[in-house]
Amino acid sequence: MNKTAVITGATSGFGLASARIFADAGWNLILTGRREERLADISEELSSKTSVLTLVMDVCDKEAVLAAFNQLSAPFDQIDLLINNAGLALGTEPAQRSDLAQWHTMIDTNIKGLTTVTHALLPKLIATGKGASIINIGSIAGQWPYPGGNVYCGTKAFVEQFSLALRCDLSGTGVRVTCLAPGLSESEFTLVRTGGDKKAYDALYGGADAIQPEDIAETLLWIAQLPAHLNINQLEIMPVSQSWAPFAIKRDA
Numbered sequence: 474m475n476k477t478a479v480i481t482g483a484t485s486g487f488g489l490a491s492a493r494i495f496a497d498a499g500w501n502l503i504l505t506g507r508r509e510e511r512l513a514d515i516s517e518e519l520s521s522k523t524s525v526l527t528l529v530m531d532v533c534d535k536e537a538v539l540a541a542f543n544q545l546s547a548p549f550d551q552i553d554l555l556i557n558n559a560g561l562a563l564g565t566e567p568a569q570r571s572d573l574a575q576w577h578t579m580i581d582t583n584i585k586g587l588t589t590v591t592h593a594l595l596p597k598l599i600a601t602g603k604g605a606s607i608i609n610i611g612s613i614a615g616q617w618p619y620p621g622g623n624v625y626c627g628t629k630a631f632v633e634q635f636s637l638a639l640r641c642d643l644s645g646t647g648v649r650v651t652c653l654a655p656g657l658s659e660s661e662f663t664l665v666r667t668g669g670d671k672k673a674y675d676a677l678y679g680g681a682d683a684i685q686p687e688d689i690a691e692t693l694l695w696i697a698q699l700p701a702h703l704n705i706n707q708l709e710i711m712p713v714s715q716s717w718a719p720f721a722i723k724r725d726a
């Protein structure tokens with residue numbers, strides 16, 4: 474029987490590339506996102522390869538998330554994999570010039586949304602048991618602070634530690650938990666973060682040979698298809714062009 478993966482944030486970037494690669498590998502797919510038209514296009518593209526269920530949902534809308542996942546029927550009622558991918562960064566300003574509404578949106582999406590989806594699907598993942606997986610998309614930002622990262626860095630630090638703690642709780646259930654932490658990756662992420670600033674996008678990615686969504690999708694498939702007795706706890710990936718900045722020394726601090 475085909476396995477079933479839930480991928481949140483499947484309308485672009487990592488989520489979309491993963492939908493394509495998991496479909497090629499024969500997984501049934503439950504794909505979520507807020508952009509209904511994009512979900513319809515993806516469903517049309519992939520339905521000849523596998524069974525696809527699209528759920529238009531904002532992960533910040535707790536009632537909508539719970540209602541959608543409580544109504545799953547065959548062949549989508551047994552869940553083998555949850556990829557908690559939906560997320561975003563907003564703003565690059567230092568904390569003292571940042572927008573509180575943007576901070577709250579990041580917390581609502583990256584922390585509260587991710588935990589709502591996880592809570593809703595845990596019973597189904599535990600019912601599947603051995604071989605089931607949760608893969609949470611963290612970020613290098615969860616481990617390595619940078620100027621202007623403030624709340625985004627904090628939300629991804631939450632994702633990392635939540636993943637590890639979840640793994641403790643799920644010990645004995647057979648359900649695996651991974652936090653995958655990518656670095657600089659080319660997707661719509663930076664356009665969302667900067668409010669559509671194409672110049673900022675070009676400046677960041679130009680010549681950087683950044684991670685591509687397909688690189689992350691391949692990695693996710695590898696993690697999900699490892700033998701059931703193996704758990705990748707944490708995995709950090711950067712493009713070769715990216716490394717750690719030297720510590721800033723501000724002499725007039």
Ligand SMILES: NC(=O)C1=CN([C@@H]2O[C@H](COP(=O)(O)OP(=O)(O)OC[C@H]3O[C@@H](n4cnc5c(N)ncnc54)[C@H](OP(=O)(O)O)[C@@H]3O)[C@@H](O)[C@H]2O)C=CC1
Pocket residue numbers: 481482483484485486487488505506507508530531532533558559560561562582586610611612613654655656657658659660661662663665
């Ligand atoms: N790009 C990068 O450099 C890195 C990104 N990440 C993380 O990877 C994940 C995917 O990002 P990436 O593919 O790069 O970016 P994209 O902007 O291309 O994709 C983000 C996805 O998240 C969905 N999403 C955002 N907010 C919500 C919401 N409230 N409810 C439901 N879905 C939502 C979007 O769908 P829609 O708008 O249709 O709702 C979209 O499908 C994020 O968690 C991001 O933080 C981690 C490390 C590096």
Ligand SMILES: O=CCS(=O)(=O)O
Pocket residue numbers: 611612613614622655656657658
């Ligand atoms: O999560 C995204 C990577 S970065 O832009 O924070 O470095």
